[in-house]
Amino acid sequence: xxxxxxxxxxxxxxxxxxxxxxxxxxxxxxxxxxxxxxxxxxxxxxxxxxxxxxxxxxxxxxxxxxxxxxxxxxxxxxxxxxxxxxxxxxxxxxxxxxxxxxxxxxxxxxxxxxxxxxxxxxxxxxxxxxxxxxxxxxxxxxxxxxxxxxxxxxxxxxxxxxxxxxxxxxxxxxxxxxxxxxxxxxxxxxxxxxxxxxxxxxxxxxxxxxxxxxxxxxxxxxxxxxxxxxxxxxxxxxxxxxxxxxxxxxxxxxxxxxxxxxxxxxxxxxxxxxxxxxxxxxxxxxxxxxxxxxxxxxxxxxxxxxxxxxxxxxxxxxxxxxxxxxxxxxxxxxxxxxxxxxxxxxxxxxxxxxxxxxxxxxxxxxxxxxxxxxxxxxxxxxxxxxxxxxxxxxxxxxxxxxxxxxxxxxxxxxxxxxxxxxxxxxxxxxxxxxxxxxxxxxxx
Numbered sequence: 231x232x233x234x235x236x237x238x239x240x241x242x243x244x245x246x247x248x249x250x251x252x253x254x255x256x257x258x259x260x261x262x263x264x265x266x267x268x269x270x271x272x273x274x275x276x277x278x279x280x281x282x283x284x285x286x287x288x289x290x291x292x293x294x295x296x297x298x299x300x301x302x303x304x305x306x307x308x309x310x311x312x313x314x315x316x317x318x319x320x321x322x323x324x325x326x327x328x329x330x331x332x333x334x335x336x337x338x339x340x341x342x343x344x345x346x347x348x349x350x351x352x353x354x355x356x357x358x359x360x361x362x363x364x365x366x367x368x369x370x371x372x373x374x375x376x377x378x379x380x381x382x383x384x385x386x387x388x389x390x391x392x393x394x395x396x397x398x399x400x401x402x403x404x405x406x407x408x409x410x411x412x413x414x415x416x417x418x419x420x421x422x423x424x425x426x427x428x429x430x431x432x433x434x435x436x437x438x439x440x441x442x443x444x445x446x447x448x449x450x451x452x453x454x455x456x457x458x459x460x461x462x463x464x465x466x467x468x469x470x471x472x473x474x475x476x477x478x479x480x481x482x483x484x485x486x487x488x489x490x491x492x493x494x495x496x497x498x499x500x501x502x503x504x505x506x507x508x509x510x511x512x513x514x515x516x517x518x519x520x521x522x523x524x525x526x527x528x529x530x531x532x533x534x535x536x537x538x539x540x541x542x543x544x545x546x547x548x549x550x551x552x553x554x555x556x557x558x559x560x561x562x563x564x565x566x567x568x569x570x571x572x573x574x575x576x577x578x579x580x581x582x583x584x585x586x587x588x589x590x591x592x593x594x595x596x597x598x599x600x601x602x603x604x605x606x607x608x609x610x611x612x613x614x615x616x617x618x619x620x621x622x623x624x625x626x627x628x629x630x631x632x633x634x635x636x637x638x639x640x641x642x643x644x645x646x647x648x649x650x651x652x653x654x655x656x657x658x659x660x661x662x663x664x665x666x667x668x669x670x671x672x673x674x
Contacts, residue, residue, distance in 0.1 A: 240672045263619065296363040297426045300573070304428055306444035306458050309571055314647060319567055323411040326469035326539035335536045337481075345483055345494045346537050351466035352410045353485045353493060353531060355433040356443070356457075360426045362402035407455065407486035407531035408432065408466045409540065415441075415459040418563065419530030421448045424455050432459050435493055436466070447573035452644060453545055454563050456570040468532060471539025473518060473559035476500050484522040484544050484555070486531030488577055498522030498553070504637050516637045517556040518542045524555035565645035578646045578669025581612020586623060586636040586664050595622065597657055601634045602626045617667035619656065627655035628660065 302420065307390050335341070360452070406423030410416070417432060424430055432523040441459040476482075480500045488494050502519040520533065524544045533542035542557030569575045587602040589615040603625040608614050625633060629652060646652065651668045 232256050237569050247399060258300070265381065295363060295426075297363060298428060300656065302428065304445055305573070306446050309446070310573075312572060314568055314572065314574075314650075317568055319571070319572055321412075322416065322567065322571075324469045326471045326537060328471075328537060328539075329403055331535070332475060337536075342483060342495070342497055342534065345536065346485065348538050349468055349485060349534060350493055351434070351436045352468040353435055354408045354410065354417060355487050355492060356406045356408050356423055356426055356530060357431045357433070358404045358406075358418075358427040359429040360402055360404060360424075361428060364425070405487065405490055405527050406529045406637075407527065407544070409451065409485075409530075409532040410465050411470065411540075413464040413467050415461045415465060416446070416545060417443065417457040417459065419455050419457060420543060421450050421453045421455045421559075422545075424448065424457065425450075425548040430457065430643045432457065434461075434465070445573075447499075447570035447575070449566055449569055449575040450565050451575065452562055453558060454543065454566060454570060456567070465597075467532075468537050470560050470564070471535055471537065471541045473503075473541045473561045476503065476518070476535070476541055478502065481536055482520055482522055482541065483534045483536075484520070484524055484528065484531060484557075486524070486528030486544055488523070488525035488528045490527055493530075496523040496557075501554070502657065503552070504635075514643060516557055516559055516562060517545075520555050520557060521553035521555070522555060527552060551627060559641075562641050563640055567645075569645065569647065574650060575646060576671070577644065578648045579613065579645070579672040580652075580667060580669055581609035581614040583607040584625070584636075592624075595624065595657075596660060597624055599626070601632075602657065603636060613667045613670045615655075617665050619654070619665060619667070620658070622658075625654055626657055629653050630655075 280505055282446060366399070397430065402424060402642070403425075406418045406419060408419035408423070411418050424445060425448070427445070432441050432443045433439070434441070441461060443457045443459045446456040446458050446653050478500055482498060482500055484496045484498070486494060498521040500518060501521050505517040505519045518533065518541070520542075522533070524546065529546065531544045532540040533544055535541050541560050543560070543563060544557050546556050566575070583606045584603045585606055587597070587600075587604045589600055591597075591604060592600055592602070605614075605619060605621055605623040605625065608619055625639070627633060628639065628642055631638075631642075646669055647671055648671045654665045654667065656663050656665055
């Protein structure tokens with residue numbers, strides 16, 4: 231019997247005395263005073279260097295480091311006993327129904343205002359208390375003690391590692407955004423917003439009420455997280471649209487809490503699709519690029535189209551650039567939603583190296599179409615080898631869906647866990663064949 235996971239009812243100063251009389255005595259006194267002050271300053275410097283040798287330097291947060299155990303109360307464990315076959319996501323979120331196949335919208339002075347007004351109650355502030363891993367530089371460098379730099383010698387001292395980095399943990403705070411996808415309190419945000427959190431507070435826009443939140447699941451690879459609060463009333467949920475349907479140049483709105491400024495709305499366009507964002511997770515490809523302003527604090531907020539549907543999760547901005555922001559496509563989020571629900575984010579292993587098919591290669595292999603995924607290499611002992619997949623095979627369908635984009639292939643694989651059986655349609659030697667492969671676990 232199939233179960234549905236969605237259950238809204240579950241649960242000091244120094245004094246100097248004058249010495250002697252007369253001008254000579256005053257000179258002696260002055261010299262003594264200066265000497266005392268010099269030695270006091272020197273001793274103070276040495277003492278302070280010894281006492282305060284630990285100078286703290288911030289290090290970038292390591293998203294691969296888990297400092298909070300899954301057994302911590304911050305995690306919601308209501309679905310821990312379920313498996314992928316037990317859950318049904320049909321009622322978790324609401325899909326946006328587009329009229330007339332997304333025909334153009336007439337824009338007037340209140341168009342953006344109406345969209346923002348309809349969506350504002352579905353956007354939330356997220357405050358977290360979390361564990362941070364930093365490094366303290368312990369030790370004394372001679373350059374810290376010497377009053378001046380000595381040529382050559384000081385340069386050598388700079389090279390010798392007198393200070394040793396010692397890792398330590400401290401408590402930090404973070405601010406982000408999120409949006410409600412279900413009236414019973416399910417909220418989407420970025421994984422980095424709640425990473426290593428020990429306490430999460432969600433503030434609703436309409437009532438400004440604060441609710442404690444727990445983590446249902448978090449996926450660092452796609453930088454997505456699903457939270458749950460227990461409200462005492464039905465919430466305003468935002469419908470999800472399709473990022474695949476977006477066109478380059480299409481108008482979008484971003485809503486969030488940049489720098490703590492609550493519910494800021496910015497507008498822009500889709501500048502590009504399928505981006506590999508610099509300085510961001512290189513394992514996830516296919517970011518939406520937008521010139522809609524995205525600043526610290528906006529992370530986790532929704533990117534909306536003019537129909538009011540969520541088409542992406544705002545995630546980052548490149549600080550060295552102007553008007554270049556990135557969002558996670560909502561269709562990517564949908565692919566990994568079951569993993570978020572179960573907090574099982576290990577990816578299945580197929581064991582192939584593949585690239586987009588080029589026109590030259592297609593002509594060489596007498597392949598009649600211009601799209602597909604070309605298998606370059608098959609790992610020995612992999613599920614792909616066991617299924618009979620070979621180099622120079624062209625994958626044209628995955629689970630009966632045409633693969634006209636390499637990004638689509640990558641995205642589909644993101645949502646497949648070990649044990650998932652995929653069905654592939656492959657072009658080989660002038661004919662199409664059907665192949666099934668059960669994904670395994672990558673050997674370390």
